[in-house]
Amino acid sequence: MKDLKLVVQRFDPVKDASPKMVEYAVPKREGMTVLDALLYARDYVDHSIGLRFSCRQASCGSCGMKINGRPRLACYTQVEELGGEKVVAQPMDNFAIIKDLVTDLGSFFDKHKAVTPRLVREDGEEQERPTGEYLMTPGELSKVLQFTYCIKCGLCTSSCPTVATDERYPGPQALTQAYRYSADARDQGGAERIAALDNSHGVWRCHFAGSCSYVCPKGVDPALGIQLLKRHVMTGKPPHAKDEASKVWKAPESGR
Amino acid sequence: MRESRLMLLQYITALLAVALVAVHLLTQGIIYPYSTAISFGTILSLYRNGLYAIFLEALLVVVLVHGFNGVRIILHEWRQTAPWSRWVDIGTVVAIVATVAFGSKTVILAVFGGASG
Amino acid sequence: MSSEGGGKARNRRGLSGWLNPYHYNFERWAYVFQRVTGIAILAYVIGHLGDTSFFVGGPIGTGPSQSSWTFISGIVENSFGHLILVLVVLVVIFHGTNGLRLIASEMGLILGRPASIEYPYKPRSLRLGQRALIWAAIILAVVGAAWAAMILFGGLA
Incomplete structure (x- = not known):
């Protein structure tokens, strides 16, 4: 199976002048959620990706983010339902950015x-x-x-x-x-x-x-x-x- | 004023505008042929039939109140500083009074003014 | 993105949130068009106060004046002016019909009632009940504009 192109908006307001989009290659597996893909990238590619999550089952409301342009829960969105080739993860609009995908609620x-x-x-x-x-x-x-x-x-x-x-x-x-x-x-x-x-x-x-x-x-x-x-x-x-x-x-x- | 009173005003002027604008559109193209509807003679005789003048005055007031109150809503949503909010409210009243006065002047002169060539 | 203190960056969408409905639902597109057409209609109405004032001799006129009316007619009664009128008819009918949908929706008349929900979630308020009225607004606007075009350009004037 071809790798998934996972694009993450990286931005640390303390250090960076502006956000930049960084692409990660993530090996796909069946039933993979966007959260799974983000955690793979964080665990095996770049430990500094900032994201927030907890329950992984759409109960806690921690992993809200903008995925392919639309606000969704990362744990409740399967890679496959987005076409399975490219996933763009950005922080939610209308909330101040703390770092990367983490917003201030x-x-x-x-x-x-x-x-x-x-x-x-x-x-x-x-x-x-x-x-x-x-x-x-x-x-x-x-x-x-x-x-x-x-x-x-x-x-x-x-x-x-x-x-x-x-x-x-x-x-x-x-x-x-x-x-x-x-x-x-x-x-x-x-x-x-x-x-x-x-x-x-x-x-x-x-x-x-x-x-x-x-x-x-x-x-x-x-x-x-x-x-x-x-x-x-x-x-x-x-x-x-x-x-x-x-x-x-x-x-x-x-x-x- | 409670915002819901202003919203009620927006709904009432909306419903009236739908009715009045519908009549206006029909008058300008369906009831009269367009070229007749915009001819000086037709308009003058319509104005001098008092009912039509009252209709136009109502259309004027309803549409301008609805329109400027709508802009007020948009401007409040755009910025929220105290001076902005105050001037938006004042500006809305001024805009409505000024435009209604200007339009009313046309209606009043058309009904009562001495016609010239 | 400007800094918001505490090392955070402001990220409100601003006016693009009003104007760009891409990625969102049909009602969001109707929201954008309602706002844009509202402003356009108000702009037209203000201009229309100006041109109709020439019936009484212009902004500083004193009574009905045929020469003044002939003068302004010469300026606005042409293909460009008529094209504007057709567009005005289009947006006025859309704004009015869609506005009726909004009043009925905002008073909770056509949205259904809260009820127990089942997977996959389909919001009750975004179902055909009110959505059909957006289609009605579009269809009526197009039919009305076509009629206006026939009158103004099709020799029915």
Whole structure:
């Protein structure tokens, strides 16, 4: 089998003036992923290639990068599906480069945190020291389940045309999580969460280019979450009122 | 102002623009033959039928508000410094007022101004 | 790539993120065209305010003036001017129809509901429901422009 041409964008901002593309020959094998190829190049050709990875099975979201021009997870992209001859690996767009393929996700996580990505309850005491459970029906679960699969890899945000220029825009990941928690039947923080997104760099800077959903490796469909969020921001009404959130359910004293 | 109010304005002007522009396109080529539609006599008689003047004025306002608000959105997405954001908002209002005033002047003079040869 | 402090290099796509949809989905191309046609239409409208003002004698006119209107008609009513009009009809119909798709999508009307997902993942929001309307926008724009061309160039004027 012919070797794979693996082209990696090499760039150390501390030392280098500009990025350069370096080609490595990697022996192909069946089922080889781009991550496998990169690890081969790092282990046997050049130990200084900077890359980040962990689980190798599309669960951790560490190895997001631009592969042949499109944001993908290196571990979840087979060499064969790219034609099997040439693979070009570059760091994700829209994130600062630390070195080679390693990008800085710091501001991305800050934007995630800024949308209050957790269940908010009015009774903080009950939330901290629960006396029962907050129940959810299967129907209520299906409204948010797909959005919970987000692994925060950053691919959506690197594909987003608004993020390309607007530093204050939360980005598809954070906006989708804002919807995910506001639409959760157990949540009481929807009104505050959507009000915080109703500004000139909030949810309305999304124009449904849909690239986030196109590149998402987990089927989260951020574009769907954001569009569903918009109607609530427009009316100022969260998906459900505070008093419609699930009540605390306590197991009956007897009968268990 | 809440951004959602401005977005609602953008949606409403969009829907109105679709209807008004459709009428405008039909008037200019289908309802009247093009050469008739752009002849001085036809336009003058249409203007002096008050309804058409009101239609043109509505088209003017709706399209310019939608267009300049759209540019405002694009400019906000382009740069985010505080002075930029402030001047973009001020500039949008000024641009809308100036262009609507200019276009309205044409409509008002066409309806009420004394015709000359 | 400029330095961003802490030894990191800024790597935002900038305007190429707006203008270059290559490698991405059909909706991304529609996004680019919506933005470009919007700006083009506004530019045309501003010019159109100028030429229509000649109906009342130009920017500083005082009332309907046949000679002024004849003057401006002599400038804009030619093959080049008519070609511009055909292009305007093309982009206006696209922008309007695609805009209706965007309003319906952004209000969550034509995207379907969240549901359990299966491999291989196919995003619900990028399916035919709204995508068909992009095709409708393209087809209507081409038909409208062809009609305008027949009127302006085909002797139907």
